[in-house]
Amino acid sequence: MRVKMRIRRFNPEKDSKPWWGEYEVEVEPTDRVLDALHQVKWYQDGTLTLRRSCAHGICGSDAMVINGRNALACKVLMRDVGKVCVVEPLRGLPLIKDLVVDMEPFFAKYRAVMPWLVNDEIPDHGERLQSPEARERYDDTTKCILCAACTTSCPSFWANEHYIGPAAIVQAHRFIFDDRDRAAVERLRILNDRDGVWRCRTVFNCVQACPREIDVTKAIGEVKLAILEAL
Amino acid sequence: MGALVETLRYVISYRGTEGHWAWLLHRLSGLGIALFLSMHIISIFSVGLGPRVYNFLHEVLYVSAPAKVLEVFLIFGVLFHAANGMRIIVIDFFPGLGKYQRTIVRIELLVVILVFIPAAIITLQGVL
Numbered sequence: 494m495r496v497k498m499r500i501r502r503f504n505p506e507k508d509s510k511p512w513w514g515e516y517e518v519e520v521e522p523t524d525r526v527l528d529a530l531h532q533v534k535w536y537q538d539g540t541l542t543l544r545r546s547c548a549h550g551i552c553g554s555d556a557m558v559i560n561g562r563n564a565l566a567c568k569v570l571m572r573d574v575g576k577v578c579v580v581e582p583l584r585g586l587p588l589i590k591d592l593v594v595d596m597e598p599f600f601a602k603y604r605a606v607m608p609w610l611v612n613d614e615i616p617d618h619g620e621r622l623q624s625p626e627a628r629e630r631y632d633d634t635t636k637c638i639l640c641a642a643c644t645t646s647c648p649s650f651w652a653n654e655h656y657i658g659p660a661a662i663v664q665a666h667r668f669i670f671d672d673r674d675r676a677a678v679e680r681l682r683i684l685n686d687r688d689g690v691w692r693c694r695t696v697f698n699c700v701q702a703c704p705r706e707i708d709v710t711k712a713i714g715e716v717k718l719a720i721l722e723a724l
Numbered sequence: 725m726g727a728l729v730e731t732l733r734y735v736i737s738y739r740g741t742e743g744h745w746a747w748l749l750h751r752l753s754g755l756g757i758a759l760f761l762s763m764h765i766i767s768i769f770s771v772g773l774g775p776r777v778y779n780f781l782h783e784v785l786y787v788s789a790p791a792k793v794l795e796v797f798l799i800f801g802v803l804f805h806a807a808n809g810m811r812i813i814v815i816d817f818f819p820g821l822g823k824y825q826r827t828i829v830r831i832e833l834l835v836v837i838l839v840f841i842p843a844a845i846i847t848l849q850g851v852l
Contacts, residue, residue, distance in 0.1 A: 561738060561739035562738070562739045562740075584738075585734070648734070648735055648744075648747065651730075651735070694812075695812045695815055695822075696740070697740075697741065697742075697744070697822065697825050698738065698741075698743065710825075711819040711820060712819075714815065714816055714818075718819070
């Protein structure tokens with residue numbers, strides 16, 4: 494099938510503002526958007542810049558706006574995008590070049606919620622055992638691959654770059670509800686900030702955008718309730 | 725100003741689902757209600773300018789056809805804002821309901837429309 498790729502282009506060394514590049518590609522219906530982007534880059538315009546690493550929906554490096562919706566380019570099939578495929582960089586993060594944005598503000602928020610296990614108690618045995626039920630409590634939020642599709646689909650984040658964003662709350666949720674962790678209250682205090690969890694307006698764009706199908710808004714809701722109970 | 729325009733472009737061009745459009749309508753209806761409240765307070769204050777101004781506003785201007793049409797928009801705005809606010813509060817306290825949110829938004833809109841239609845007919849009766 495023949496598809497027109499409309500790609501948002503920007504070269505900071507040449508362009509004063511982004512522009513649309515149009516390319517015709519021949520693809521199989523079962524090809525992914527990433528394959529179509531590779532066709533453009535490898536055979537038509539080598540200057541097209543994009544991030545991708547594993548190309549199999551695990552590393553989360555090729556999140557972008559595809560036909561007006563955040564997704565991983567390596568997970569969207571060409572048969573689902575129609576005759577015209579519009580590709581833009583993620584919104585709300587500084588644009589570096591073409592489809593590449595600066596992820597550092599996103600990772601700074603990730604680091605802010607202390608995404609590591611905090612426990613200074615010495616375990617009885619060699620390791621910290623956990624029941625399957627206790628592990629199940631936060632299973633959903635362990636699936637996050639930090640692709641930023643959720644945070645950059647959130648209108649609250651578009652309007653306020655200081656908002657901590659859904660991804661960081663999901664990462665906090667993963668440790669807040671881990672019964673081996675001892676820093677839940679500290680994380681809840683961080684998320685109780687004016688730019689914390691309360692900026693969530695229950696829009697559900699994050700749930701739709703998550704390539705790992707995490708129930709992001711549910712996780713955010715549970716953190717909100719945990720703040721009400723603990724603080 | 726540039727950031728506001730960019731954000732508005734993102735909001736309008738993002739292909740979200742029911743939650744996205746319900747959120748946008750919630751914001752617009754909230755702005756509309758705030759505008760109405762400002763007008764309402766100003767018109768009540770007009771009593772200080774004497775009975776002629778006050779009576780003109782309340783007995784001539786507010787019962788005119790354009791004002792009634794605006795009132796119909798106000799009714800929809802208030803009904804939707806209230807129903808959508810309730811939906812958000814319920815989901816905030818019962819986060820597990822989020823997986824049904826698309827259906828909940830549709831039911832909410834149906835209830836709003838069912839209440840809105842008779843209210844709009846009653847409001848427009850005098851001018852139709």
